[in-house]
Amino acid sequence: MHKYITYFILLLFFGCKTPEARRPITSKSGSFINESIARNKALNAKETAIIEKIMQESNQNYIASESGFWYYYNTKTESDTLFTAQFGDIVNYNYNVKALNGNVIYSKDDTKTQNYAMDKEELFTGLREGLKLMKSGETVTFLFPSQKAYGYYGDENKIGTNVPLICEVTVNSITKSQN
Template structure:
């Protein structure tokens, strides 16, 4: 009887000490959500692009397409080659306003006040960050940003809603070069 109890305890001990097995997921997810999101974003961009192209076609001043996905036109262009566009770490002093595509003002220049931005070291929405890189001191440019280049999915959590394309008129007052450049 003692042998039976000891054998049972040893068998129980051996089976109890095996390595844990990895748990399998209850459900598997495919890339279908991502695929649907991509399709939705392409559809949204196509709609925005049609509206933006109508605005561009109706304007007397020609717009340029940027390499980073927005359009812009010069209101005041500085032809002086001695003035440079900003580099990493330069401080840009600028004024701007924000409008919807139908021209309704969201934020005026007075609302936003004069801004100081350290190039690529501070937060700024994608389109404006890339737009400032194209400008010299004294220039005024109108930018048209599709929603993915503006505030994207979240808006600014104040007056700009999610997925809102924007028009911004920006004037660069000065660029202070970073001494480390």
């Protein structure tokens, strides 16, 4: 009987030790991430240089947004009674999409009139941020680097990987949210 008690105590002692973490067979350095950062910085610098050249060659007064794109007003509304869209507001707008060389990718007929619930629906980053700057009745031309447009994946249709875009957007109306 004493032998069974000793065996049971040893089993409890060795069976209750904390599990040891398994070590990885191989360890990876941060080289992939560092290479990706370097590629993205180079791509951004290249796109920015092209966009800056376009801005220099045009007669427009471009504004640099805090969000990382550039724009100018085709039609600007100076009225103090109009407002910009806030979270949940419904923005009715039309837009077209062009490549930086001016070739139309999607015309206003292709994209049709859109209704967008501000920050409640999916929309590419640049256009979402651009709509926040606009009042009803305004038309703005935006220059979006690829990371503010459709980025690495494109739109899986006509817009490919890492394509910077020009979008001309007209806000028809902004309906305040009832919340």
